[in-house]
Each structure stands twice: as structure tokens, then as C-alpha cells.
Amino acid sequence: MRAEIIAVGTELLLGQTVNTNATYISQGLAELGIDVYFQTVVGDNEGRIREAIRLARSRADLILFTGGLGPTMDDLTKDALASYLGRSVSEHEPSMNKIEAMFKSRGVHMVESNRRQANLIEGCDPLDNEAGLAVGNALTVDGTHYVLLPGPPREMKPMFDGPAKAWLRGIMNEDRRLYSRLLKFAGIGESNLEQALIDLIETQTDPSIAPYAKEGEVAIRISTKALSELEANARLDAAEEQINERVGQYLYAREDIALEEAVIRQLRASRRTLASAESLTGGLFAQLVTRIPGSSGEFTGGVVTYTNVMKHRLLSIPMSQLEGTGAPGAVSESTAALMAERVRELADSDFGVSLTGVAGPSESEGKPVGLVYFGLAERGKQTKVFTGHFSGNREMIRVRSAKSLLYRLWQALSGKEGS
Amino acid sequence: MRAEIIAVGTELLLGQTVNTNATYISQGLAELGIDVYFQTVVGDNEGRIREAIRLARSRADLILFTGGLGPTMDDLTKDALASYLGRSVSEHEPSMNKIEAMFKSRGVHMVESNRRQANLIEGCDPLDNEAGLAVGNALTVDGTHYVLLPGPPREMKPMFDGPAKAWLRGIMNEDRRLYSRLLKFAGIGESNLEQALIDLIETQTDPSIAPYAKEGEVAIRISTKALSELEANARLDAAEEQINERVGQYLYAREDIALEEAVIRQLRASRRTLASAESLTGGLFAQLVTRIPGSSGEFTGGVVTYTNVMKHRLLSIPMSQLEGTGAPGAVSESTAALMAERVRELADSDFGVSLTGVAGPSESEGKPVGLVYFGLAERGKQTKVFTGHFSGNREMIRVRSAKSLLYRLWQALSGKEGS
Numbered sequence: 001m002r003a004e005i006i007a008v009g010t011e012l013l014l015g016q017t018v019n020t021n022a023t024y025i026s027q028g029l030a031e032l033g034i035d036v037y038f039q040t041v042v043g044d045n046e047g048r049i050r051e052a053i054r055l056a057r058s059r060a061d062l063i064l065f066t067g068g069l070g071p072t073m074d075d076l077t078k079d080a081l082a083s084y085l086g087r088s089v090s091e092h093e094p095s096m097n098k099i100e101a102m103f104k105s106r107g108v109h110m111v112e113s114n115r116r117q118a119n120l121i122e123g124c125d126p127l128d129n130e131a132g133l134a135v136g137n138a139l140t141v142d143g144t145h146y147v148l149l150p151g152p153p154r155e156m157k158p159m160f161d162g163p164a165k166a167w168l169r170g171i172m173n174e175d176r177r178l179y180s181r182l183l184k185f186a187g188i189g190e191s192n193l194e195q196a197l198i199d200l201i202e203t204q205t206d207p208s209i210a211p212y213a214k215e216g217e218v219a220i221r222i223s224t225k226a227l228s229e230l231e232a233n234a235r236l237d238a239a240e241e242q243i244n245e246r247v248g249q250y251l252y253a254r255e256d257i258a259l260e261e262a263v264i265r266q267l268r269a270s271r272r273t274l275a276s277a278e279s280l281t282g283g284l285f286a287q288l289v290t291r292i293p294g295s296s297g298e299f300t301g302g303v304v305t306y307t308n309v310m311k312h313r314l315l316s317i318p319m320s321q322l323e324g325t326g327a328p329g330a331v332s333e334s335t336a337a338l339m340a341e342r343v344r345e346l347a348d349s350d351f352g353v354s355l356t357g358v359a360g361p362s363e364s365e366g367k368p369v370g371l372v373y374f375g376l377a378e379r380g381k382q383t384k385v386f387t388g389h390f391s392g393n394r395e396m397i398r399v400r401s402a403k404s405l406l407y408r409l410w411q412a413l414s415g416k417e418g419s
Numbered sequence: 420m421r422a423e424i425i426a427v428g429t430e431l432l433l434g435q436t437v438n439t440n441a442t443y444i445s446q447g448l449a450e451l452g453i454d455v456y457f458q459t460v461v462g463d464n465e466g467r468i469r470e471a472i473r474l475a476r477s478r479a480d481l482i483l484f485t486g487g488l489g490p491t492m493d494d495l496t497k498d499a500l501a502s503y504l505g506r507s508v509s510e511h512e513p514s515m516n517k518i519e520a521m522f523k524s525r526g527v528h529m530v531e532s533n534r535r536q537a538n539l540i541e542g543c544d545p546l547d548n549e550a551g552l553a554v555g556n557a558l559t560v561d562g563t564h565y566v567l568l569p570g571p572p573r574e575m576k577p578m579f580d581g582p583a584k585a586w587l588r589g590i591m592n593e594d595r596r597l598y599s600r601l602l603k604f605a606g607i608g609e610s611n612l613e614q615a616l617i618d619l620i621e622t623q624t625d626p627s628i629a630p631y632a633k634e635g636e637v638a639i640r641i642s643t644k645a646l647s648e649l650e651a652n653a654r655l656d657a658a659e660e661q662i663n664e665r666v667g668q669y670l671y672a673r674e675d676i677a678l679e680e681a682v683i684r685q686l687r688a689s690r691r692t693l694a695s696a697e698s699l700t701g702g703l704f705a706q707l708v709t710r711i712p713g714s715s716g717e718f719t720g721g722v723v724t725y726t727n728v729m730k731h732r733l734l735s736i737p738m739s740q741l742e743g744t745g746a747p748g749a750v751s752e753s754t755a756a757l758m759a760e761r762v763r764e765l766a767d768s769d770f771g772v773s774l775t776g777v778a779g780p781s782e783s784e785g786k787p788v789g790l791v792y793f794g795l796a797e798r799g800k801q802t803k804v805f806t807g808h809f810s811g812n813r814e815m816i817r818v819r820s821a822k823s824l825l826y827r828l829w830q831a832l833s834g835k836e837g838s
Contacts, residue, residue, distance in 0.1 A: 027434025282709025290701025
């Protein structure tokens with residue numbers, strides 16, 4: 001089955017509202033194993049909505065609408081579809097009773113236009129709106145299925161997940177469901193990962209193996225349609241093994257979690273704690289780690305020593321290390337090592353990590369933008385220092401630095417350091 | 420001019436990514452006075468991209484693409500448009516030099532497919548990508564304008580706002596230009612601001628006065644079309660005065676800068692310095708402030724005391740203040756005051772600020788999720804403590820807390836405290 005989603009609303013075309021409904025519906029359809037080929041956004045204009053329907057009708061056999069079911073003059077989706085299909089529209093009595101009861105219970109006078117929310121296109125199945133007043137519509141005409149959902153996400157979501165999905169299952173004569181697994185990688189770039197797997201990505205069709213694009217993250221999704229989870233897992237396991245043989249050393253999770261969450265879980269499992277000393281990232285590393293609920297068990301905190309004076313005051317790093325002719329400077333291997341060691345001692349934690357470098361826009365201490373040193377101090381072990389060279393603007397260098405340190409930490413915790 | 424936006428990417432059709440790019444571009448086009456009639460999402464399939472182009476060509480005279488400019492086999496936008504137009508594609512030398520230089524500087528082997536990112540369709544103007552490698556394309560063929568932008572928002576936004584908008588202004592042959600001014604507010608909610616200005620928003624047409632929707636920020640845009648800046652400014656000034664009479668006390672900037680930047684500028688102007696002590700925000704406050712280039716002149720740094728032990732170790736707050744029967748606890752007015760005072764002393768800065776509260780998901784010390792105390796210590800003055808009650812999920816509570824503290828700091832610095 002080929003689906004198309006039509007979101008109706010001028011506010012979307014003005015950029016005042018983000019089209020999260022299309023995302024939500026697409027996700028739900030993917031889970032049902034229904035392929036979405038197009039998403040369209042059209043304004044509150046009956047002619048253009050009809051044009052969008054005509055077009056979708058030519059390239060899809062399931063058309064889902066969201067928006068335009070409300071009471072105002074701008075709510076035109078039902079009228080446009082009815083006129084396109086040459087059908088009449090009439091009031092759905094149970095929905096009208098519900099609307100009248102709601103106004104009565106709130107002691108508010110009902111404006112006549114609210115009756116429009118109870119409208120059903122001739123031959124439609126009503127879809128109950130548990131969070132609002134506008135009734136949904138679902139019908140099949142000449143082999144094309146139409147589902148009309150409201151626009152407000154708090155009304156759309158329960159209607160889609162409940163009555164609309166039930167209606168869709170009814171029209172689908174397939175027993176097979178889509179199963180998929182997400183593999184998340186760190187320490188390898190998107191294009192290098194794809195290069196390593198290119199033959200699998202191009203030739204494997206069941207399970208399909210595809211790169212998964214998401215800001216700043218590198219992932220692979222493997223998917224298969226199967227009658228049962230057992231059947232699906234057997235196939236997914238085999239595909240995962242093929243992938244692991246090639247790039248297993250970079251795999252940090254088999255589910256959709258961020259690298260910082262993988263690190264916190266490893267710390268938790270080994271009952272160890274972490275503290276951080278940041279310079280160029282200015283708190284970004286700590287902020288990422290503390291986004292994880294409950295991270296205070298593993299991450300005790302740290303310092304943001306954004307100036308040399310603060311490195312001296314908070315971490316007791318000698319000013320002679322930081323400034324003056326022949327001094328290593330704030331951006332140096334030895335300062336990174338000292339920062340990591342001192343913050344570990346201050347916090348009495350198992351690990352102390354540090355970041356110092358040049359985020360830009362201009363160089364610092366004669367060192368180039370993008371040069372970053374990471375310190376990794378561990379209780380009872382020799383402190384390590386890593387060097388990074390990052391490109392991009394100031395914010396990207398900061399984010400890449402924090403992620404790169406998380407990867408080094410993950411390697412140390414998972415014993416994959418040699419790779 | 421009628422515009423259509425085509426977002427290319429199978430991840431959008433699978434519901435894995437929200438199409439925020441279409442929203443961002445729509446907003447920008449609205450500001451230029453260009454109407455968007457349709458937004459379309461199509462997968463990484465050359466035939467279907469061509470179909471979307473053919474269709475958009477029939478109903479728009481400006482087509483903006485986002486996505487599909489990257490190095491992988493799935494990046495097909497340039498190929499699809501070139502093939503639709505019957506034009507060739509060739510390498511843009513400056514872009515290729517940039518790509519090679521980047522790989523060289525990082526000491527990473529360049530996979531051959533990266534060359535694709537330097538491709539230009541015959542006759543195109545290149546659009547510089549300051550945050551990535553894929554060059555943008557812009558061209559006009561038979562009266563239809565095409566603009567190709569990358570998919571990752573961090574690359575798309577600067578390319579759209581910079582070279583793409585400049586290119587669009589060049590093709591718009593109107594003598595009257597759109598002039599607009601953005602007024603940014605803090606300390607007032609979006610709906611309260613709108614309520615205070617509702618009659619102006621609804622009745623004023625020149626200049627138009629409109630709320631400007633942007634995640635987590637409250638702003639008003641006033642716009643007018645004029646033959647000169649002088650003419651425009653006279654009208655914009657008059658509208659701004661009307662707005663200021665009602666909500667001037669919440670106005671923190673007359674340009675698109677974040678609240679943290681307004682705070683840094685005020686500190687710079689008065690030659691004062693700031694340090695922070697964070698608990699629930701875990702480094703988020705420091706991270707926001709240090710995003711501003713050159714902020715190390717005003718923000719010295721601070722501490723992330725995520726646990727009680729760290730509040731004791733780094734800030735010398737007595738454990739008896741933090742724990743035990745009858746103790747005020749970590750989430751309390753007195754702890755917020757102590758944190759702010761101690762970090763100010765540690766840093767020897769003019770201001771010390773603190774955040775302590777409950778970000779959730781569950782309550783802490785018997786205190787409810789969303790309760791936050793802010794400390795504001797100033798050299799030679801009485802320390803102040805503010806209380807906040809925030810709703811939303813964990814991350815929203817953290818962000819709102821940090822923004823709320825910035826607002827208090829801005830008030831203190833601008834002398835608008837009474838309001």
C-alpha cells in the first residue's frame with residue numbers, strides 16, 4: 001500500500017507551526033508496514049486542497065489528512081474532499097450530541113459554526129475524537145482509502161493511534177508487520193561507515209540495511225517484514241552479525257540512545273563516578289551528561305574553567321604553566337592532563353576528564369581553531385591525553401569536542417581502547 | 420512570486436526526522452514577502468524527485484530544495500534536477516579544494532564519493548556552505564528559479580540566511596524592499612505578549628505587526644515595504660513606539676540576539692564579570708553563555724555541583740545545610756544564596772549566580788518537579804534569591820530555568836528590576 005500524507009493549514013506554509021503531525025503519522029505507518037511516498041502541505045484554500053487530493057489520488061492508494069476539521073471558515077478539508085468525490089456532507093448525530101453536551105456542561109453558548117465539527121462525508125466511518133470535538137472520517141472510494149484526522153496534535157495522536165489504526169488494520173490484508181533495529185556508532189564518520197557497508201546497503205533487500213541520518217549521530221537501521229518477532233529476530237540477528245564483523249568496534253548501542261547515555265550506563269554498571277573540567281566547551285560536556293535522568297549517581301559535577309585565572313583558582317594549576325614565554329599554555333597536553341587529574345581529586349571520583357582547546361572564531365595562544373586536547377584521568381592509573389582536530393564553526397567544534405571525549409570515555413569503559 | 424519547498428529524504432517519510440527545515444525556510448520566505456503555496460516531502464528516489472520537480476514547476480516560480488546534497492548514493496537532488504533540466508553536472512573547483520583541504524587537515528582519507536558534494540549543475544550560481552562541505556546551487560531556467568540547500572539544519576540555516584537570501588533578493592525585481600525589525604522580549608509569555616498587542620496585530624497592516632514563532636523565544640516582527648531605509652525606519656519607529664508603550668519593560672533587544680548575548684553585552688559595557696554555580700541545569704547556563712564568542716572577557720567560568728558532596732567540596736557549603744532532618748536541603752533559598760555567594764568569591768567576579776531545583780522526572784527532597792531557586796550575588800550588595808515554578812519535561816525545565824536566570828541578570832544589569 002502506498003500512502004501520502006496531506007497536512008492542511010496556512011500556518012504551516014507561513015512557518016509558524018512545525019509539521020510534527022506528518023512525522024508522527026509517518027512513524028505510525030512505518031510501524032504498520034505502510035510505505036509513505038509523499039508528504040504534502042497545503043494552505044486553507046478549497047481549490048488547492050482539491051488539487052492536492054487529485055494529485056495524491058494519482059500516486060497513492062491511502063491518503064491521510066491532518067488539519068482543517070475544526071469549526072472555523074478556514075476549516076475546509078471535509079468540504080474539499082466531499083466536493084472532489086461528488087458526495088454530500090451530513091451531521092453525525094452522536095458527535096453533535098457530544099458537542100452540545102460539552103457546551104452545556106461548560107455553560108457556554110454554542111456558536112452555530114461548531115456544528116461543522118460533527119460533519120461526516122456520505123459513506124464515511126466516524127473516527128472518535130477522545131480529546132476534542134471534531135469527528136474524524138474514514139472511507140474507501142474506488143479502491144482509494146481516505147482518513148481525515150484533526151490538526152491539533154493532542155487530538156490527532158489519540159485518534160490516529162486508536163480508531164484510525166484500527167480502521168487501517170481492517171483494510172490491510174497483510175499479516176506481516178515491519179520489525180526494525182537501530183545500531184548506533186561512534187568514532188566513525190557517516191561516510192566511512194557507509195563505505196564499509198556499501199555492498200550490504202546496496203544489495204541486501206531483506207532485511208534492508210540503511211544509513212539512518214540524524215543530526216550529529218551515525219546509525220544504521222536494519223528492517224524486515226515478518227509474521228512474528230521470532231522470525232524477524234532471526235533475520236535481524238544475521239544481518240547484525242554481518243555488520244559487526246566489519247564495524248563492530250564502533251558499535252556503542254543496539255537501540256536509539258545517545259552516546260552520553262551509553263557512557264552513563266557503563267559507569268552505573270561498573271559503579272564508577274565521573275567529574276569534568278571544561279574550558280572551550282564551557283559546560284557543554286556536563287550539560288550533555290546531565291540530560292540523562294538519574295545521572296547524578298555517576299556524574300558528580302565539575303568545573304567550567306573558562307579563563308586562566310579560574311584554572312588557577314579552581315584547579316590550582318600554576319600560572320607559570322598557563323602563561324608566559326615558554327609556558328605550555330592553557331591549550332596543551334600537559335594542561336589537559338593536569339585539569340583531568342585535579343578535578344578527579346577535587347571530586348574524589350573514579351574518572352576525571354578535561355577539554356581544552358580553541359573553539360574560535362580566532363586562534364588562541366598561536367594555536368589554530370579546532371585544536372583540542374582531552375585529558376582522561378583514572379584512579380590509580382596513568383593519565384591519558386588525546387588530541388583532536390575539528391572543523392566547522394564555533395558551536396560545531398564545541399559539540400564535536402564533547403562527543404569525541406564521550407567516545408574516548410566509552411572506549412576506556414568498554415575495553416575497546418585498542419581499536 | 421509563488422514558492423514551493425521540496426524536502427528530500429526518506430528519513431522524513433519514515434517519521435525519523437521532523438521537517439523543521441520547511442518551517443525555517445517558510446518563515447524566511449514570509450519575511451522576504453514571498454508566498455509559499457505548497458511544501459512537499461519526497462524520498463531519496465530520483466524518479467520521484469523528478470516527478471515532484473515537474474509538479475512544482477507547474478504551480479510555482481520559485482522552488483527551494485533541502486536535502487540530498489551529501490556524498491552518499493542516496494543524495495540525488497542535484498542529479499534529479501540536472502536530468503529534469505537536461506543539463507550536465509560538473510565539479511566546482513573552489514568547493515572541491517575546500518573538501519580536500521578539510522580531509523587533509525584532519526589526516527583522514529577522503530572517500531571518492533565526497534567529490535559529489537562539490538557538484539554544480541551547469542549554469543548554477545554556487546552558494547557557499549560555511550558549516551559543511553556540500554555546496555549549494557541556485558539557477559533560473561525559463562523563468563523558474565531553483566535553489567538547492569543541504570539537509571542538515573546546521574548547514575542549511577546559514578546557507579539560506581546568507582547566500583541564498585542574497586540571491587533571492589537579486590531575482591526579486593521589486594523596487595520596494597521589505598524592511599523589518601525584530602523586537603525580542605523576555606520575562607513575558609508568548610500568549611501574554613500577544614494579548615497585550617492583539618488589536619495592533621489584527622488591525623495594523625503597514626507596518627505589519629506579527630508574533631514571531633521561534634522555539635523558546637518571544638519576539639515581535641514589524642515589517643514594511645519601502646523604497647528606502649529612511650522611509651522604512653520612520654514607519655517602523657512609529658510602530659515600535661506603540662509597542663513600547665505597552666510592553667517596553669520586557670524588551671531586551673531590537674535585533675535577533677539571544678538573551679545570553681544581551682547579558683554579555685551589558686556586562687562588557689559596564690566592565691563587570693560573572694561566575695555561575697549550577698545544580699539542576701548541570702552546565703547548561705555556562706554552556707549558553709559561552710556560546711557567545713569572546714565571552715571569556717565577562718564570564719570567568721564556574722562550577723557544576725550536581726551532587727551534595729560537590730556542593731560541599733567545591734563551594735564549602737556545610738553538609739548540615741544540605742542533608743539531615745530539618746536541614747534546608749540542596750533545593751532551598753538559602754542554598755541558592757550560598758552557592759551564588761561562594762562561586763562569586765571563588766572567582767572574585769562582580770556577579771555570582773546559582774541555580775538549584777528539581778528538573779525531574781521525579782521529585783527530590785520532597786520538593787516538586789519544576790521548583791527552582793536562583794541566587795544572584797553582587798559584589799558589595801545584598802544577595803537576592805528568586806523562585807521559579809516551571810512546567811514541561813526535564814529538558815524544558817532546565818532550559819526555562821537557565822533562561823529565567825538570564826532574565827533576572829538582565830534586569831539587574833539594565834536597572835529594570837522593578838518592572
